[in-house]
Amino acid sequence: MDNFTPKNLTLEDVNYCLWRYFQESNFTFTQKIFEEESSILQSEQVKKNNAPEGELVSLIQKGLQYKEITEEYLRQQSNDSINEEQLSENQNEVNKWNLFDQQQVSILYGHTSEVNVCQWSPTENLLASGSGDSTARIWKILDTTDLDLKSREIQKPHVLQHLYSNEKVKDVTSLHWNHDGKYLATGSYDGRARIWTSTGEPKTTYSGHSGPIFSLKWNSTGEYLLSGSVDKTTIVWDINTGEIKQQFDFHNGPTLDVDWLDERTFASCGTDKIIQICQLDSSKPIKTFSGHLDEVNNVKWNDEGSLLASCSDDHTVKIWKMSEDSFLYSFEEHTKEVNSINWNRNGLLATGGFDFLIKVWDPNVMECVYTLDKHESPVYSIAFSPDGRYLASGSLDKLLHIWSVKDGRLLRTYQGKSGIFEVSWNKDGDKIAASFNDGTLAVIELRKGDLEVLNN
Incomplete structure (x- = not known):
């Protein structure tokens, strides 16, 4: 968990961060549901328990930054007129229906x-x-x-x-x-x-x-x-x-x-x-x-x-x-x-x-x-x-x-x-x-x- 990069983050890591977040926020019922459905208590991450407090928030912040950078790049590479045309087509499809x-x-x-x-x-x-x-x-x-x-x-x-x-x-x-x-x-x-x-x-x-x-x-x-x-x-x-x-x-x-x-x-x-x-x-x-x-x-x-x-x-x-x-x-x-x-x-x-x-x-x-x-x-x-x-x-x-x-x-x-x-x-x-x-x-x-x- 200390060397997070988008490439080495595993599903087990994500589940562990979620579980820690529920614990830190005192979301008792949500934590209980998550333990039942994810079997997180059997995870090696839980046994190590070495992630710093607030790790989930940190990961989300990094993820949003990565998403923002990626979206900006794709936006620059895309043809805006095509995007507008697609949105217009979707709305036209709705308008074809018999709306109340x-x-x-x-x-x-x-x-x-x-x-x-x-x-x-x-x-x-x-x-x-x-x-x-x-x-x-x-x-x-x-x-x-x-x-x-x-x-x-x-x-x-x-x-x-x-x-x-x-x-x-x-x-x-x-x-x-x-x-x-x-x-x-x-x-x-x-x-x-x-x-x-x-x-x-x-x-x-x-x-x-x-x-x-x-x-x-x-x-x-x-x-x-x-x-x-x-x-x-x-x-x-x-x-x-x-x-x-x-x-x-x-x-x-x-x-x-x-x-x-x-x-x-x-x-x-x-x-x-x-x-x-x-x-x-x-x-x-x-x-x-x-x-x-x-x-x-x-x-x-x-x-x-x-x-x-x-x-x-x-x-x-x-x-x-x-x-x-x-x-x-x-x-x-x-x-x-x-x-x-x-x-x-x-x-x-x-x-x-x-x-x-x-x-x-x-x-x-x-x-x-x-x-x-x-x-x-x-x-x-x-x-x-x-x-x-x-x-x-x-x-x-x-x-x-x-x-x-x-x-x-x-x-x-x-x-x-x-x-x-x-x-x-x-x-x-x-x-x-x-x-x-x-x-x-x-x-x-x-x-x-x-x-x-x-x-x-």
């Missing part, structure tokens, strides 16, 4: 850091958002027939504080409404799950995890709340008693996602490449699915509960069935990590990946029916409309696209100002929300017939 009228879009301001997640209430036009600023917010979006009254549509949100006194920042990483929209559950980096009323009043705080919560879901009756954490465990909380109903510790790495099959049975996945099917009052998994070669990012049951879909960093999407010990099918058309999956009510499966692509699959015939390729950056979120006829997608390219499920055509587009982390339809399918990296949210109000005309 700006009057249909309301921008929600208030968060001071990236908005990681957003979700509509299942019963009314309440939009919940969770951010890196240690707050969740509940926004009431009023209906109107006059698009000139946009300023009256957005009421001041309820702010749900996850940070008190001198505590450190606690990103809100996950949230989920219960079935009747009375309660909102939030999960955060401090390992706590919190329950709030729809008016933003705190109801309960659950402290059982020793690491950040990455996923949480209510069961369909609202009796239990399920949470999955970096601490490798999943916990089912009894809402009536406020206590832990059962804790499951069957994963060998951080738990990344959870999804209920029925009132007492759920699937969980994680960095250990395994999917566990667990049931309340059972002391071990009732089923273990293995077959992925890298971290499993998401799991999702179809509406009937007959099929489970999973997506992974191994570039594949797999379909599982409880009656089978191995996957029914492995979809292998993505060329990079797959990080989002969603079923529609008719049994089609959509997947989004870091290869900038969205794939729509029909598990009945085990094939890809559409490849949607208008994004230019990783696709972070996909969501079907309530009637299953349309698919919304959000990407780091700042674009929200709406696609026809009938024929895979791109119908409408909204261009934001920063990367999109999540998209969500409201219960009636006439509003779409998107959360952005710049701390804002956008709510798009669909006029009657907006999509139907284009979809005919």
Whole structure:
């Protein structure tokens, strides 16, 4: 580490500097995640422990200087007119699409850091958002027939504080409404799950995890709340008693996602490449699915509960069935990590990946029916409309696209100002929300017939 040059810096060196930086900054949870995923504690660099304090900052400074010098050289060597022409072509491509009228879009301001997640209430036009600023917010979006009254549509949100006194920042990483929209559950980096009323009043705080919560879901009756954490465990909380109903510790790495099959049975996945099917009052998994070669990012049951879909960093999407010990099918058309999956009510499966692509699959015939390729950056979120006829997608390219499920055509587009982390339809399918990296949210109000005309 003492003789750093761009030529001799290794991946192990970089990991060690990151680990030291997390230590020096007292980022305890981040350090724990990094230790799990990088196996840095087995590194020779950790055993030597001879890097000076602040080494990562020093390396970044050197790297930026090198990058600046290189870019300046390339800039001088390039033809500026060609660069301008390319930028113009990219913008013209966006302009060809059917962009939403700006009057249909309301921008929600208030968060001071990236908005990681957003979700509509299942019963009314309440939009919940969770951010890196240690707050969740509940926004009431009023209906109107006059698009000139946009300023009256957005009421001041309820702010749900996850940070008190001198505590450190606690990103809100996950949230989920219960079935009747009375309660909102939030999960955060401090390992706590919190329950709030729809008016933003705190109801309960659950402290059982020793690491950040990455996923949480209510069961369909609202009796239990399920949470999955970096601490490798999943916990089912009894809402009536406020206590832990059962804790499951069957994963060998951080738990990344959870999804209920029925009132007492759920699937969980994680960095250990395994999917566990667990049931309340059972002391071990009732089923273990293995077959992925890298971290499993998401799991999702179809509406009937007959099929489970999973997506992974191994570039594949797999379909599982409880009656089978191995996957029914492995979809292998993505060329990079797959990080989002969603079923529609008719049994089609959509997947989004870091290869900038969205794939729509029909598990009945085990094939890809559409490849949607208008994004230019990783696709972070996909969501079907309530009637299953349309698919919304959000990407780091700042674009929200709406696609026809009938024929895979791109119908409408909204261009934001920063990367999109999540998209969500409201219960009636006439509003779409998107959360952005710049701390804002956008709510798009669909006029009657907006999509139907284009979809005919």
